[in-house]
Amino acid sequence: MKKLFAEFFGTFWLVFGGCGSAIFAAGIPNLGIGFAGVALAFGLTVLTMAYAVGSISGGHFNPAVSVGLAVGGRFPMKDLIPYIVSQCLGAMLAATALYMISLGHADFAIDNTKPGAFAANGYGALSPNGYALASAFLAEFILTAFFLIIILxxxxxxxxxxxxGLAIGLGLTLIHLISIPITNTSVNPARSTSQAIMAGGEYVNQLWLFWTAPILGAIAGALIYTYLISKRETAQ
Incomplete structure (x- = not known):
C-alpha cells in the first residue's frame, strides 16, 4: 500500500505542479512563465518526487512508464494495474484541486473549443499550434520512447x-520544450485523462491518442533499451 500511496501522491504533485503552472502562471502578461516555465515545472515535479518517494515506489507517476518498465523487466506485471489506478486517481484529485482553486477567480471559465483548455492535450483544432493527428501521434510516440530510454x-x-532523478527530470523538461506547441505534451496518460475530463468536450474524444501513443512509445523504448543498448553495454 505504501507503494501505491507514493504513486498516488507523486502523480498528484506532477499534475498539480505541471498543469497548475500552465493554468495559473503561464499566461500572465509581462510576468508569465510561458512554455519554458511550464516545461521546467513538469521536470521539477518529477525530479522532486523521484527523490521524495522514488525509493518507495520506484517513482513512475505515469502509466506509460509503468508499462515500459514492466516490458523492460524492471517492474512486476502483477503490480501494473494497481499502479495505473493509483496514478489516475492521483491525477484526478490534482485536477479537481486545480479546478476548485480556479473557481476563486471571477473570470474563470473553461472554453473547451480552444487549444490548451485547462492544460488539456489535443491535436488538430485543439493542438496549441494546429498540428494534425499524425504529427501528434508521432511526437508522443517518439518522446515517450526516449523518456523510457532515459529512465532505464x-x-x-x-x-x-x-x-x-536529475536526468529523468531534465529529460521530461526537454520533452515539454519540444512538444508543448504540438500537443501541449502528454507522454503520460494519467495526466491527459485528468485534464481531459475536467475540460470536457472534444478533449475527451481525443483522449485515446494520449493513451495509445505514449504506451506504444514506452514499449518501443523499453525494447530498444533492453535488446539494443543494454546488451551493447554488457558486451563492452
Missing part, C-alpha cells in the same frame, strides 16, 4: 543512481 539508462545498475 539512468536507473541501470551500472549508472550512478544518485543522479537518476
Amino acid at each position: 539508462g539512468a536507473t541501470a545498475p551500472t549508472s550512478n543512481g544518485k543522479f537518476a
Whole structure:
C-alpha cells in the first residue's frame, strides 16, 4: 500500500505542479512563465518526487512508464494495474484541486473549443499550434520512447543512481520544450485523462491518442533499451 500511496501522491504533485503552472502562471502578461516555465515545472515535479518517494515506489507517476518498465523487466506485471489506478486517481484529485482553486477567480471559465483548455492535450483544432493527428501521434510516440530510454539508462545498475532523478527530470523538461506547441505534451496518460475530463468536450474524444501513443512509445523504448543498448553495454 505504501507503494501505491507514493504513486498516488507523486502523480498528484506532477499534475498539480505541471498543469497548475500552465493554468495559473503561464499566461500572465509581462510576468508569465510561458512554455519554458511550464516545461521546467513538469521536470521539477518529477525530479522532486523521484527523490521524495522514488525509493518507495520506484517513482513512475505515469502509466506509460509503468508499462515500459514492466516490458523492460524492471517492474512486476502483477503490480501494473494497481499502479495505473493509483496514478489516475492521483491525477484526478490534482485536477479537481486545480479546478476548485480556479473557481476563486471571477473570470474563470473553461472554453473547451480552444487549444490548451485547462492544460488539456489535443491535436488538430485543439493542438496549441494546429498540428494534425499524425504529427501528434508521432511526437508522443517518439518522446515517450526516449523518456523510457532515459529512465532505464539512468536507473541501470551500472549508472550512478544518485543522479537518476536529475536526468529523468531534465529529460521530461526537454520533452515539454519540444512538444508543448504540438500537443501541449502528454507522454503520460494519467495526466491527459485528468485534464481531459475536467475540460470536457472534444478533449475527451481525443483522449485515446494520449493513451495509445505514449504506451506504444514506452514499449518501443523499453525494447530498444533492453535488446539494443543494454546488451551493447554488457558486451563492452
